[in-house]
Amino acid sequence: MHAVFAVEPKAIDSWTNFRYLIEKFSFPKGVLIARYPKTWMRLVIEACDENGVGEVERLKIVERLREAKSNRMFNAALPFDGGEWLDNALSPKNVNFFDALVIKGDHELPHVYSIDDIYEEVFEDRREQEVLRDAKSLALVARYLFVDNQEIILIDPYLKPRRACTNLLNAFVEESFAQGKGIKRIVIHAAYSVDPSDMDVVVSEYKKYMGDLIDDGLTIQVNRWDNDALDFDFHARYLLAGEVGIRYDRGFIEPSDHDDRAKKTDVGCLEAGTVMRLLNRYQVSGEANGIHDVIEIQGE
Numbered sequence: 243m244h245a246v247f248a249v250e251p252k253a254i255d256s257w258t259n260f261r262y263l264i265e266k267f268s269f270p271k272g273v274l275i276a277r278y279p280k281t282w283m284r285l286v287i288e289a290c291d292e293n294g295v296g297e298v299e300r301l302k303i304v305e306r307l308r309e310a311k312s313n314r315m316f317n318a319a320l321p322f323d324g325g326e327w328l329d330n331a332l333s334p335k336n337v338n339f340f341d342a343l344v345i346k347g348d349h350e351l352p353h354v355y356s357i358d359d360i361y362e363e364v365f366e367d368r369r370e371q372e373v374l375r376d377a378k379s380l381a382l383v384a385r386y387l388f389v390d391n392q393e394i395i396l397i398d399p400y401l402k403p404r405r406a407c408t409n410l411l412n413a414f415v416e417e418s419f420a421q422g423k424g425i426k427r428i429v430i431h432a433a434y435s436v437d438p439s440d441m442d443v444v445v446s447e448y449k450k451y452m453g454d455l456i457d458d459g460l461t462i463q464v465n466r467w468d469n470d471a472l473d474f475d476f477h478a479r480y481l482l483a484g485e486v487g488i489r490y491d492r493g494f495i496e497p498s499d500h501d502d503r504a505k506k507t508d509v510g511c512l513e514a515g516t517v518m519r520l521l522n523r524y525q526v527s528g529e530a531n532g533i534h535d536v537i538e539i540q541g542e
Contacts, residue, residue: 272368403447
């Protein structure tokens with residue numbers, strides 16, 4: 243679903259080019275900039291300084307780079323051996339990682355674009371994807387959401403501590419460690435009417451299927467809502483982290499039937515406004531606001 247572009251710092255060494263390109267990227271649009279190498283932001287500023295960018299425009303670029311870290315960039319932990327940026331990006335050990343490169347000059351490879359003549363279609367049709375319904379595939383499509391986030395929020399009235407659901411939760415955690423520091427906390431918003439089990443049963447079931455992760459420091463918070471207090475009458479399910487989120491049309495469940503796992507479901511990026519609306523709607527406070535109970539599951 244998400245495409246990762248590597249951008250040569252020299253390609254955006256002016257306010258005009260920088261402003262044009264930076265607006266093409268964001269998590270909701272499904273297009274991310276690779277922070278490659280780790281010092282990429284500093285290299286952009288250095289390129290602007292070398293190009294004689296004015297102080298006012300330089301300050302704008304610095305501020306926009308800071309803002310972009312939250313929802314436009316992906317930290318690409320790939321080898322960088324020094325020397326020219328383009329040589330490193332096009333090296334055999336790196337080039338296949340990037341969906342596209344944007345550079346200052348020209349190059350013959352089909353997925354390398356010059357900043358001077360790149361066309362709008364390159365950035366389009368990245369917001370949604372059909373994904374196989376097995377746990378690994380459903381987790382992999384969210385991999386960039388896990389990079390800088392150690393807490394995830396799942397909104398799904400039908401999510402219960404059953405193997406079909408915990409298989410996906412386990413896959414989320416596994417993928418998060420592959421991409422970043424790993425998930426430390428999972429917050430679940432579910433409907434009490436769907437699973438009215440006693441609280442100790444819920445704790446026992448999650449520990450049954452996710453006990454090793456919980457013992458290693460994972461915390462699970464289950465917020466069970468009363469249906470008459472909060473409208474759960476929607477089809478899609480939501481995965482949120484920080485300021486970004488993803489919609490899953492068939493819920494957080496890995497079908498037990500292997501033929502059903504081979505079928506696909508639609509997954510899409512959420513707009514920033516939708517993420518904020520969901521975060522505000524599903525707040526858990528000390529007041530009576532429709533929460534039936536809050537269950538905290540931790541290791542001993």
